[in-house]
Amino acid sequence: MTMRIPVLLLVGCLCSVEWVQAQEKKSSKDLPPIPEIKLDRKEPVVYQKDIEPIFAEKCMYCHSGNVIEGKYDMSTYAGVMKGGKRGAVIIAGKSSESILYHFSSRQKKPIMPPKSEDPLTPEELALLKLWIDQGAKPPTGVREKAKIVLNFPPALVKPVRAVAVSPDKSIVATGRGNQIHLFDAKTGNFLKSLVDPNLKHPDGKPAAAAHMSLVESLEYAPDGKTLISGSFQEAILWDPATGAIRKRIDGFADRVVAIAFSDDSQRFVTGGGAPTEDGEIKIFKIDGTPEFEVKSGHSDTVFGVRFSPDGKMLATCGADKFVKVWSVPDAKLIKSFEGHTHHVMDVGWKADGKFLASAGADNAIKVWDFEKGEQARTINGHSKQVTRLMFVGKTPMFITASGDQQLKMWNVDNGGNVRNFGGSKDYLYAVSVSTDGSLVVSGGEEGITRLYNGTSGAIIKEMVPPADGKPEVKPDAKPEAKPMPKK
Ligand code: HEC
Numbered sequence: 001m002t003m004r005i006p007v008l009l010l011v012g013c014l015c016s017v018e019w020v021q022a023q024e025k026k027s028s029k030d031l032p033p034i035p036e037i038k039l040d041r042k043e044p045v046v047y048q049k050d051i052e053p054i055f056a057e058k059c060m061y062c063h064s065g066n067v068i069e070g071k072y073d074m075s076t077y078a079g080v081m082k083g084g085k086r087g088a089v090i091i092a093g094k095s096s097e098s099i100l101y102h103f104s105s106r107q108k109k110p111i112m113p114p115k116s117e118d119p120l121t122p123e124e125l126a127l128l129k130l131w132i133d134q135g136a137k138p139p140t141g142v143r144e145k146a147k148i149v150l151n152f153p154p155a156l157v158k159p160v161r162a163v164a165v166s167p168d169k170s171i172v173a174t175g176r177g178n179q180i181h182l183f184d185a186k187t188g189n190f191l192k193s194l195v196d197p198n199l200k201h202p203d204g205k206p207a208a209a210a211h212m213s214l215v216e217s218l219e220y221a222p223d224g225k226t227l228i229s230g231s232f233q234e235a236i237l238w239d240p241a242t243g244a245i246r247k248r249i250d251g252f253a254d255r256v257v258a259i260a261f262s263d264d265s266q267r268f269v270t271g272g273g274a275p276t277e278d279g280e281i282k283i284f285k286i287d288g289t290p291e292f293e294v295k296s297g298h299s300d301t302v303f304g305v306r307f308s309p310d311g312k313m314l315a316t317c318g319a320d321k322f323v324k325v326w327s328v329p330d331a332k333l334i335k336s337f338e339g340h341t342h343h344v345m346d347v348g349w350k351a352d353g354k355f356l357a358s359a360g361a362d363n364a365i366k367v368w369d370f371e372k373g374e375q376a377r378t379i380n381g382h383s384k385q386v387t388r389l390m391f392v393g394k395t396p397m398f399i400t401a402s403g404d405q406q407l408k409m410w411n412v413d414n415g416g417n418v419r420n421f422g423g424s425k426d427y428l429y430a431v432s433v434s435t436d437g438s439l440v441v442s443g444g445e446e447g448i449t450r451l452y453n454g455t456s457g458a459i460i461k462e463m464v465p466p467a468d469g470k471p472e473v474k475p476d477a478k479p480e481a482k483p484m485p486k487k
Pocket of ligand 1: 055058059060061062063069070071072083084085086087089099100103104110112113114117120
């Protein structure tokens, strides 16, 4: 026994020398395997603490979100275990039979990450091996308090996936990468960022971010007293007046991609769920306490949720191509609408509750007659997927955003194209409009939030936060970061 420790140490030292040499040979064509070292570790490897951060930093930018190389989605534990086009890539308990280990250790091709890009260190590889050999255990329930924001590659940090106009039309909130920025809705000037003070960079510096991952959804309650943002496995209730976090809700299966409030601001609903698993629809009281769930409502991710104007029903839609309507609060299926040939990305109600409109990844907008339970019309005005849809207050108008870079206003009663909002140069993900239709906001892949005059269609401002790329807001606010106007 006494001999073992020095021997292990010696092996460890030799390996790090070898590894340095391996790094120097980076440019050469056939990259050598990453040396195997032994870890002197007694406590079990914990997925979310030890393994997920490695995947997040070195794998997920090619294996999650919009980019799923090899059909291998690593954004969740379930996805990691499920595998990709080759089937399962991890055999629990057997790293030697797990192709994920073969690829990431560079023992077999294709090496992961490919080429000379940021490989796993011998320590990371040893942790990964140990985790697999210990049975590739799932994440345990507990979350660490201080969270580390990993350095996402810039390309993934920028997209604006969610925008919201405050009900009093004073503020535009925009989710850009993992940050939330507030702009003055009259001038388009930057006001401040909403920040989770617990989020830190690996070096311990404040991350000035709202979430660890991308902000996927953002909505103001109609009474203006709550702003909710949704991200990977969490939603945050913000106090819009102070910018403080009122509550964090954990426990979502995957990304929270849709949020909607009831008109009386008494409850809200979230939509999401992991790809190819049951969609997730959760309803909460306005303070964030869980109220009920629509279980197994959709057989795949839910992309859109919206309460009916009277609050007695809930419309949902998702990757299973269905639009469905549920009773509130007993979650009984009332109607189901089938007709889209691809994912249904969003859904909305006309103010009289008689018609629904839905946005499809099949490039089509469909209008549904609620009482008859059938399709009233299809609007073919986009050439790429229709990503979001929002009705303009109590009017028969609604606006759609699309991957074809177009933002368009339609009349639900006759399918007519009322107005277009131009200027976008890339894929659009997000749209929001004030209830009177005077302000329209869009966001997309460019990372620019465009503020429009809703009546003329003219651009008021292209909004980007100052000091683009750097954490622009320090905890002790800079002079130009004005306080929020009091309500
Ligand atoms: C720069 C992009 C990129 C990065 C970073 C990356 N991969 Fe990949 N990955 C790919 C591509 C491309 C493929 C498809 C290659 C093929 O099938 O030949 C792939 C395929 C895979 C597969 C095979 C999936 C299947 O079922 O066929 C595994 C396993 C994998 N990657 C694991 C990882 C791990 C683990 C990491 C991080 C340590 C990682 N990858 C980082 C691009 C990347």
